[in-house]
Amino acid sequence: MLSHPSTQRIAVIDLGSNTARMVVISTVPGYAYNLSDEIREVVRLREGMSPRGLSAEATERAFFTLRLFKDYCDSAGVDEIIATATSAVRDAYNGALFVEQVQEEIGLLLQVLDGEQEAYYGTLGALNEVLVSNGFVVDIGGGSAQISEVEDRRYQRGSSVPLGALALTEKFVGSDPIKKSDYSAVQQEIDRRLDSIDWLKEAAVEGKELVGLGGTIRNLARMQAMREDYPLNTLHGYVLTRSALAESIDLLVTQPLADRKSLPGLNSDRADIILPGAMAMATIMDQLQKDSLTISINGLREGLFFERFWDHLSYPVAGDVRRFSVLNMARVYNYEKKHANHVRFLADRLFEQLLPLHGYDLDDLSLLDAAAILHDLGSIIDYYDHHKHSQMLITNRGLAGYQPRETALIALLARYHRKGKPGLEPYDSLMEESDELRLMRLAAMLRMAEFLERGRNGNVDDVTVSWDETTLRLTVVADEYPAVELWEAEKNASKLIEKAFGKELVLESTAAPAPWVAASF
């Protein structure tokens, strides 16, 4: 719920081979964005397509749905519509006529993406979410699949091949469970089509990363996540492994449709078509010799959106995806900017000065930073237990660019920013051995920073740190004696910092105490 006065609503419509989708995003370009509505209709535009083009029935269904979308936009006051069509329309003999009629009769300008554009926009979506620098982005859709190459976080080149899950199923699968001969036919087609991408083999050198997007791949990831009891609600940064993919393929090959429909994690309306998509993904991984890929939740629609959102940048990708994702979440949830920034400043100051004691690196600092910005978000739900609400908000929505373990650590830092004994539950399965101590130490710094900013008004200018064998001295710099901050920090943050660094805490202020404080101790 963006409360910024210049919030616009942008609709992105994507008319695919199987599904037509519209998302409505509330946004202030360059500032923040938030999904505010979504309509999805199964149009089956490719159904009955012939050399003469899209069938009359499919065209009618598409017109009906696009009019519905346009009607919604008019009535709900959408400010801007970005509408595209992909493989079905571009492959159809009468595609151009279809687009013309849509514009004339509905007043909707459909941009027909060619295969490379489709690859480009999917990659743009992924680059705004995943930290991939050099590697490949694979998007498996209903009609086609796109493979793109990324260099230095830019789209380099891409190809579209007719390896969509629905297209392969319709063409080659006539048995349930799949017969050996159908399976081989699918596999041969996949091999043949991948061979046709001339640049792919030369580009496949070691050390490159692999990213996957689109409903098929996301669903395969969810199947793995369900089997693993994955503890987060979001698939941001989730890693799909080749071995888990093989396991899913085994299940999809051996079970009949009725059983496949109830496979944990699999959408029942994909159960009939997902296998060829999974096989295509597996083959691509084998060809690129990758044993895992990172999921991007963003795809084509998000890429189209980001082109608009980052219109003013030289290249429409956030310079630092992680920082921007944190900021976007903070802005969407109306964070108290000054307080959050001041807590981050004080936490960072503790982190950098305590470096010789903890030895953590910039990645760890980025966890602390993110948690400092996000620690109070849960107040939007309720002041009581707001630390727990913050944790929920972070793991529910997830953060772009962070690995699941990192997202979980940020959520736990928010969880323990004011009280409680830091522990890795319920995310233990994601954690490394050193994370228990890491969480305690980062939580100690965040908690100290939070209580040194208890008045929520920047009373404490700075904190300097020194120590000896047994004692940790924090000297607070302030114009006037910060009585609230010192008292609250002593009461609520001292024990944890003593435990985290194994020293006794001395907390003092450069400003002399007010007489009444001196009298009271």
Place this chain on the structure above:
Amino acid sequence: MLSHPSTQRIAVIDLGSNTARMVVISTVPGYAYNLSDEIREVVRLREGMSPRGLSAEATERAFFTLRLFKDYCDSAGVDEIIATATSAVRDAYNGALFVEQVQEEIGLLLQVLDGEQEAYYGTLGALNEVLVSNGFVVDIGGGSAQISEVEDRRYQRGSSVPLGALALTEKFVGSDPIKKSDYSAVQQEIDRRLDSIDWLKEAAVEGKELVGLGGTIRNLARMQAMREDYPLNTLHGYVLTRSALAESIDLLVTQPLADRKSLPGLNSDRADIILPGAMAMATIMDQLQKDSLTISINGLREGLFFERFWDHLSYPVAGDVRRFSVLNMARVYNYEKKHANHVRFLADRLFEQLLPLHGYDLDDLSLLDAAAILHDLGSIIDYYDHHKHSQMLITNRGLAGYQPRETALIALLARYHRKGKPGLEPYDSLMEESDELRLMRLAAMLRMAEFLERGRNGNVDDVTVSWDETTLRLTVVADEYPAVELWEAEKNASKLIEKAFGKELVLESTAAPAPWVAASF
């Protein structure tokens, strides 16, 4: 997080016998309020009190804490401070001097409440939360207990007696677990003090309600709730029974302090003093011949706040506590007022016209109304699964004036407002036999209303209902053919309404279809 431009921050400070508390409330008086901060310090102001008054040490601790509170208010930009002191200060020989010094040295004006004022403000808090019309409000504190009588939802009279949990413990309990003789001494003191309230016996006629507030009573309720696996996070409207209270007293009498500290639901820092408070409550219930009481979460501080919040009313209590509580939650979570009101209007129209088929009453209508206003609140967390987030927000915060069963039904209506098969889990234990059907029918009406307002712009002016043996006809009134609404309602709401009323649905519009719609069907 109130985003209203005239939001003020009001601090309410309450210097009790044991604890000093400050709550900071963000508010637009008469419009909405939301707790935004809280500081709590154990001051033990009564400790060491003698005929010469408050002890020097206790005075110093109180000064330190009040200064801290005042410092916080200054630094955090609180607009208004309401500060009160209760039994310790009013009983102390040097109480007036203490107040004078606080004003001079700290600049904080402490209003010392006499016993009746304390009873009055606690009652005011309770009246703004519980639907009690005629009955009694009991508040058990640390130093004193207040009993008030309510007539026609107004405070009638009240008395304060020195039956606070801490005061009784300090005076009469020297054993652990409590010895028979100590127990009898406490009981005798309770009987004697209650006898001293001259109006109590005459007022105790049948049919009157009983409400309890304050930390002691809330904690006793939580003990019962934990034993019952109570499924809500909030104690709004919770009913504490005399038999559960007896069970808790048994546990408190027989177990030593170390074990009491880990009794489920009991705050460990109350484990040493709660028994005499529980005995006082039990005795009051027996004298009034009540076998249960309703918990009010609101108490003294909230009463003081509401006097300010409802300053412009003839009596500072909301005319309809339930409606206002719903509205306050909606406002705090920045609801889309026009959309919510229109959904409520359409849902109400369905409810009233379908009355002969369902036969529900005004209480049921009030559930539907509340759910219509609150159904989209979860969007503040995320568009995805916002129906589930709405459910969580409602059960997390709770609603004043509604019974737990009703709050759970409102939450479930929000949960099922757009999809899913309505079911009573996880709140089955609160429900009545007829609630499964009730939930399905109310959810069907809400869902139909929601999709008839899918464009979120009031496109549908009205809906009229008629039926015969087999068919339910909904005729939608609109200026222009509401294509989006009809399509979406047909797709998403028709099945549930057919199931709920056992008839086939015919959905049509007074406005003739656009030619393109006719062509498509």
